[in-house]
Amino acid sequence: MRGAFVTGTDTGCGKTAVACAAARQAVKEGLRVRVIKPVETGCLEEGNRLRPLDALALAEASADRSPLDEICPYRLRLAAAPQVAADAEGVEISAERIETLVRRAQGQSDLVIVEGAGGLFVPIGPGLDMADLAGRLGLPLLVVARAALGTINHTRLTLEAASRRGLPLLGVVISHTMPDLPSADRANLDLLRRALGPRLLGELPHGADATVPPVPLRTLLSQSATC
Template sequence: MNGIFLTGTDTGCGKTCVGVALAEAARAQGLRVRVLKPVETGCEERNGALVPADAIRLAEAAQDRRGLDLICPYRLRLPAAPDVAARKQGVEIDPARIEKLYHEASAQADLVLIEGAGGLLVPLGPGLDMAGLARRSGWPLLLVARARLGTLNHTLLSLEAARTRGLRVLGVVVSQTTPELPDAERANLEGLLARLPVPFLGELPFGGRRLVPELDPGALLDALARA
């Protein structure tokens, strides 16, 4: 088992930023990293091609040069939920195709980082949501939460959704998506940490490229092996 499925409490909570930090930390340890962003919405069109910004950032951080068809097979234009964006584009998201890409990436890497879209219950199509896509990977989740009011509720709801679906969670990382963290929100965050039923794995400071405390991808892999 060598993959981690990055999910979040929400869209825009910092999944890509945390993924980039993890990919860079793993590479600094000499690990071979492969990335997947199976479904990306809100892709801009440039020169007739849809450009998946998250997938490209992750691939650069990981130095994964396999090409976008293997990293981000579903590139969707509409900045909407994946099932809505896919329907609009006349595309059907095939989980078997994505599962094949999990295996391909896994066979070539020490660490595979997968970024979901939005949160766990985001629909991808009839009978399929992001939690289902995570389950097909067989890899544990790392939940990214935003350092902001409301996060306590979103985080605990996400963890409960993971638990009731039998998905393992390695831990929670908090991303500071705004420059200032008011005292009330800092206190709120401390309240969250006190209630977490899974490990707190660190915080990504605003504009930071490394987690604090630094997260050792090698140690994460060991945790994966034990999981």
């Protein structure tokens, strides 16, 4: 099944930015794209509704006009890990419901992009974390790494976790969330680039207009991924 599960080394590392850029690129190439943000926490309250900003950005980038309940079934108030935010509202997150939505989206599109929350080991519910969900959905991982100090460790941890869980990997995208990096950080990043080799698919420059493709489309559409 064509699609990617966008995860990251951390929260705020650029998953939405990269997923939106990839979606825009695919739409530009004439593909029908569906997006799913299964759980979004920290939603803004607007009257008696909750606005999931990531899901809305993804929907806009992909021109996905599906009902919000299909794009983002779990919209939660608390800006916390999904399990914590769900517990606070007495909500139980169902992996089965999420899988049903993803399978339906796959039947309606050429490419499905799913954005996780936080990183792979973020808890969704008892006995269920983001890595379990990615495995259940059977989508290969697109790992977003933040161009900042600490990213070598975070990226290696994420790739090792993915490998141990047997999750297929499309590759890594570095997102430049900050405008300028000190020279020590740039040197760090060079080492990460060399260490990743072909697993580094691309980089999203800082402030890049969202049409810059961070991932070659053929990679997103490929069925082949490495563990």
